[in-house]
Amino acid sequence: QEDLEALIAEFQNLDAKKTQVIESSCPPPSPRLNCSLCAHPERDELILFGGEYFNGQKTYLYNELYIYHIRKNSWAKLDIPNPPPRRCAHQAAVVPTAGGQLWIFGGEFASPNGEQFYHYKDLWVLHLATKTWEQIKAPGGPSGRSGHRMVACKRQLIIFGGFHESARDFIYYNDVYTFNLDSFTWSKLAPTGMGPAPRSGCQMTATPEGNIIIYGGYSKQRIKKDVDKGTLHTDMFLLKAEGAGKEEDRWSWSRLSPSGVKPTPRSGFSVAAAPNNRCLLFGGVHDEEEEESIEGDFFNDIYFYDIGKNRWFPAQLKGPKSEKRKRRRGRQAEAEAAAGEELQLPPAQGPLEIVKEVVAEDGTVMTIKQVIPGAAEDKDRSGSEEEEDEEEGGGLGQAVEPCPRSSAMVAVKHGLLYVYGGMFEVGDRQVTLSDLHSIDLHRMDQWKVLQEMDPKTQEWLEESESDEEEEDDVEGAEGGEEEEESSEEESEDEEGQQQHPAVQPGEAQAQYVARTEQHWLGLARSHMGPQAKDKKVLKVAHAMAKAFYEDPI
Numbered sequence: 001q002e003d004l005e006a007l008i009a010e011f012q013n014l015d016a017k018k019t020q021v022i023e024s025s026c027p028p029p030s031p032r033l034n035c036s037l038c039a040h041p042e043r044d045e046l047i048l049f050g051g052e053y054f055n056g057q058k059t060y061l062y063n064e065l066y067i068y069h070i071r072k073n074s075w076a077k078l079d080i081p082n083p084p085p086r087r088c089a090h091q092a093a094v095v096p097t098a099g100g101q102l103w104i105f106g107g108e109f110a111s112p113n114g115e116q117f118y119h120y121k122d123l124w125v126l127h128l129a130t131k132t133w134e135q136i137k138a139p140g141g142p143s144g145r146s147g148h149r150m151v152a153c154k155r156q157l158i159i160f161g162g163f164h165e166s167a168r169d170f171i172y173y174n175d176v177y178t179f180n181l182d183s184f185t186w187s188k189l190a191p192t193g194m195g196p197a198p199r200s201g202c203q204m205t206a207t208p209e210g211n212i213i214i215y216g217g218y219s220k221q222r223i224k225k226d227v228d229k230g231t232l233h234t235d236m237f238l239l240k241a242e243g244a245g246k247e248e249d250r251w252s253w254s255r256l257s258p259s260g261v262k263p264t265p266r267s268g269f270s271v272a273a274a275p276n277n278r279c280l281l282f283g284g285v286h287d288e289e290e291e292e293s294i295e296g297d298f299f300n301d302i303y304f305y306d307i308g309k310n311r312w313f314p315a316q317l318k319g320p321k322s323e324k325r326k327r328r329r330g331r332q333a334e335a336e337a338a339a340g341e342e343l344q345l346p347p348a349q350g351p352l353e354i355v356k357e358v359v360a361e362d363g364t365v366m367t368i369k370q371v372i373p374g375a376a377e378d379k380d381r382s383g384s385e386e387e388e389d390e391e392e393g394g395g396l397g398q399a400v401e402p403c404p405r406s407s408a409m410v411a412v413k414h415g416l417l418y419v420y421g422g423m424f425e426v427g428d429r430q431v432t433l434s435d436l437h438s439i440d441l442h443r444m445d446q447w448k449v450l451q452e453m454d455p456k457t458q459e460w461l462e463e464s465e466s467d468e469e470e471e472d473d474v475e476g477a478e479g480g481e482e483e484e485e486s487s488e489e490e491s492e493d494e495e496g497q498q499q500h501p502a503v504q505p506g507e508a509q510a511q512y513v514a515r516t517e518q519h520w521l522g523l524a525r526s527h528m529g530p531q532a533k534d535k536k537v538l539k540v541a542h543a544m545a546k547a548f549y550e551d552p553i
Helices: 002-015 323-327 332-343 382-392 492-497 509-528 534-550
Strands: 022-026 036-039 045-049 052-054 059-061 065-069 074-079 091-095 101-105 108-110 117-119 123-127 132-136 149-152 156-165 170-180 185-188 203-206 212-224 227-241 251-255 270-274 278-289 294-306 311-314 352-359 365-372 409-413 416-426 429-440 447-451
Touching: 002 108, 002 117, 036 091, 036 409, 045 091, 045 101, 045 409, 045 416, 052 429, 059 108, 091 149, 101 149, 101 156, 117 156, 149 203, 156 203, 156 212, 170 212, 203 270, 203 278, 212 278, 270 409, 270 416, 278 416, 294 416
Parallel strands: none
Antiparallel strands: 022 074, 036 045, 045 065, 052 059, 065 074, 091 101, 101 123, 108 117, 123 132, 149 156, 156 170, 170 185, 203 212, 212 227, 227 251, 270 278, 278 294, 294 311, 352 365, 409 416, 416 429, 429 447
């Protein structure tokens, strides 16, 4: 824990050297998970912050801030001095105050091996108009956690649940906190009634009346030593504010029994507020636990929950209307003529399965299966594509659904749902996505591909098969910059032929150590032999890296 805190402090010192705001056009963000994606309250922009990336051996953490310009279908990177430390699995919410504010609470920082975690309990606000970060230090807030949920509701931030995990134990929460956006004070609620069991990753939605709806989530319990049992929750609760809103401390829990067709049990789903007093759920995964392994069934479906009717129902794609939409001008005669043309189209032949192979940079072939509903099989889409491209700004108009995934980032702007990234698994390999799709939630006609997944961004490093390297758990600095480790794939037996990685001009010690750790680890092991303990090896490698940074000669 102390090592991680020191590491976070080092990265903050590096961030503190930034003195000016720099916004620059850039390629799409590299693949990442558990970041936040929010719609700007005033502009046609989406705001992406933080996240993590795992390449099979190491976990990278980010605190980068990206802006997606909806009309231009382009990305920009926004460097702002003194940002929050690198993190993932945090929560973000936007409010329209003073030109727009992005509020961020909690999340976690992970060691490179993904086995040690530091859970944040800090609160930050990004002032969108002035492009400045500010940390809000107020007592009485929630404990450090990740996987929690946070929504903005009537001049308050409301936080529920989450978990905290250490090397030895874990705990899940079901507490509720509010942060008043006028007085900047925390309050812990004590609602009456029976509330949800502790959980993380649930659906949390604010209603127009100022109430809160909780659905689903995940938790695990320790059955015996080194044996944990996971639970997928499918229950639903209402947290109701009693009175006229003045007595903020009076809240009550009650259980909801919605009608309709509920989502199938899953975790890792994504949620967003939708038009017409609805909220939506997208994707997720249902893990089938075998004796020796876990196999996930991934989803790419959408479910709507109608808040007023207390009813779930699955979304149905209607399919593009082709020439009908292109030629309709509001006159009955033209509408009838266009409808007549539509009737002449070939009848739908049922769902269509498309198998797509993606070849990663290392040559691995990943097979992605996509099921296209029958109504979306109309191949004559050029008319609606042209019209919708003008409306949304440069979409590719390819009427296919996003491949099944979990942990996608979603946001809704002007009635359009945007789905960015997520992950799925191919055998033991985790594929982290960076594609971007959108769909009109009013029309529900077809998905648009705004950004394809770039196979060149897919990196996967298999664990070493040798006995002495099976537990290669490096516990050092890994930041948001994904420099290539030049010596990672070199033979450790060729120590004499390896060059010491040079220190880059202006490079801080923490950056250098993070960038070259595998090189020094290999040299340390070659000196100490296969019987060396991991922590001892790491200590030597760390010392060598620091020594070479201080005195390259």
